[in-house]
Amino acid sequence: MGKSFKQSACRSMINFACAIFMGVLITCAFGFTAKAANRTFEIDLSNGQKYVVKDFDDISQDTVSEEYKKNVAALLCAMSYSINEPDLNKKEILFKLSESPKQYIYAEEGEDYSTTFYAVPDSIGTGVYVLDKNAIINMAKRVDPDILNNPDKIEEASNQFMMMVEEMIEGKPGDGTSVYTVVIKYSDAAIKVDAASNKVSFTPGQELTYDNNKYVIADAEGNLRFTGVVASAKSVVIPDTVNYMGYDLKVTEIGDKALMKDKKVKTVTLGANVTKIGKQAFFKATKLKKLKINSNVLTKVGKKAVGKNADGFVVKVNKSAKKSIKRVFKKAGLKSVKIK
Numbered sequence: 001m002g003k004s005f006k007q008s009a010c011r012s013m014i015n016f017a018c019a020i021f022m023g024v025l026i027t028c029a030f031g032f033t034a035k036a037a038n039r040t041f042e043i044d045l046s047n048g049q050k051y052v053v054k055d056f057d058d059i060s061q062d063t064v065s066e067e068y069k070k071n072v073a074a075l076l077c078a079m080s081y082s083i084n085e086p087d088l089n090k091k092e093i094l095f096k097l098s099e100s101p102k103q104y105i106y107a108e109e110g111e112d113y114s115t116t117f118y119a120v121p122d123s124i125g126t127g128v129y130v131l132d133k134n135a136i137i138n139m140a141k142r143v144d145p146d147i148l149n150n151p152d153k154i155e156e157a158s159n160q161f162m163m164m165v166e167e168m169i170e171g172k173p174g175d176g177t178s179v180y181t182v183v184i185k186y187s188d189a190a191i192k193v194d195a196a197s198n199k200v201s202f203t204p205g206q207e208l209t210y211d212n213n214k215y216v217i218a219d220a221e222g223n224l225r226f227t228g229v230v231a232s233a234k235s236v237v238i239p240d241t242v243n244y245m246g247y248d249l250k251v252t253e254i255g256d257k258a259l260m261k262d263k264k265v266k267t268v269t270l271g272a273n274v275t276k277i278g279k280q281a282f283f284k285a286t287k288l289k290k291l292k293i294n295s296n297v298l299t300k301v302g303k304k305a306v307g308k309n310a311d312g313f314v315v316k317v318n319k320s321a322k323k324s325i326k327r328v329f330k331k332a333g334l335k336s337v338k339i340k
Contacts, residue, residue, distance in 0.1 A: 037170055037178040041070035044185045045105070045119035054114045069169045070182070075117055076165060077129040077182045078105040080139040081195045094120070098193045101125045101200070101245060103186050119184075124245055125191030126203075131180040133162045135196075189245050190217055202249070210242045218253055225253040225278075232264035240271040240294075254281045256302065263287065266310070269294065276300040284308045296321040301332040315339045 043051065051071045078095040079086075086093045091109040104120035129135070136158040159176040166174030190206035193199070202222035208215050212231060215224040226238050236259065241248040251271050256278035259265055262285040270277075274295040279302030282288055288309040296318055306313065315337055317325045322339065329337050 037166065037174065040181040040183065041073045042183045043070050043074045046185050046187045048118065050116055050118040052114050052116050072168050073131055073180050073182045074184055075107065075115060077131050078107065078117065080131060080135040081129055097127055097195065101191050101193065103127050103193060119186045123186035124189040125186055125193065127184045127186065127193045127195055129182045129195045131165065131182055133158050133176060136161045191245055208244060213238060215242060222247060222249040223252040224249050225255045226251055226258055227255040228258050232262055234264060234266045236265050237269045238271050240273050254278055256280060259285050261285065267292065271295065274298055277305045278302045280304045282306045282309065286310060288313060290314055290316060292316045293325065294318065298325055298328055301328050301334065303332055305332060306334060306337060
């Protein structure tokens with residue numbers, strides 16, 4: 001690997017990052033004319049898609065495409081947020097951006113100094129990364145731990161690097177203060193990792209099926225709403241949790257009209273985490289004789305949640321929750337429902 005950017009020795013993206021933070025003398029001259037940029041890039045690595053960052057020796061504003069910009073930004077995020085210690089001197093590098101959920105990127109340097117990168121199979125969900133001066137500083141700490149002993153060095157190196165990032169993305173030098181948000185899709189799974197905070201969230205509205213039951217993700221915390229069944233059955237059991245991609249998501253709601261007019265179901269069991277039963281959830285389920293509520297945290301029942309069910313219909317509850325559940329049913333206009 002070369003020892004000076006002036007000599008244009010480190011031309012690939014991989015060696016480019018390595019060179020700066022291994023003590024390379026940065027001698028590039030910049031004309032600080034470009035304003036700070038704040039933009040978002042989205043890149044889809046799902047289904048085995050591969051992207052290439054070509055040699056960037058002679059890029060200019062006129063030749064930098066949006067595709068090139070997002071590819072550069074994505075690869076730089078892989079370098080900045082990798083939680084392992086990739087050897088940036090190698091031509092083949094694995095970047096582990098998250099272990100749970102698994103979000104890995106593999107990069108290969110080509111003979112023409114291009115870099116091809118793609119998601120490792122079984123990577124799931126979406127990652128959100130912020131590429132700015134702070135992200136570059138974090139990368140510097142990993143590449144050269146000794147830099148922590150020299151605050152001036154890390155400040156100078158990170159600022160120089162960010163200006164180069166701006167030049168690669170914008171086609172002209174910046175002042176090092178740009179902020180790029182990069183959204184990388186690894187798969188269609190409704191899991192999102194905010195890399196800066198290391199927080200995992202889920203995509204509301206995503207539908208999933210588990211043991212004949214249908215659900216939709218109700219909120220970013222991953223709570224589920226039961227919405228119905230794939231095929232009618234005599235007994236429907238709604239569990240406390242559903243395992244989705246290794247995460248146990250709580251079933252907290254029964255959706256509106258979830259089993260309305262079901263002609264087969266006789267018993268329904270609700271899990272311990274249900275806080276809400278939607279409107280007409282079990283209305284006109286004419287063979288339904290028993291609704292077993294295992295939850296002690298039910299706080300809301302929608303209008304006509306039950307009604308016109310089988311003769312002798314009864315709601316069975318935990319003894320400790322009987323009083324509170326009676327109040328909830330009464331508030332919904334279902335005072336006459338037998339609760340045992």
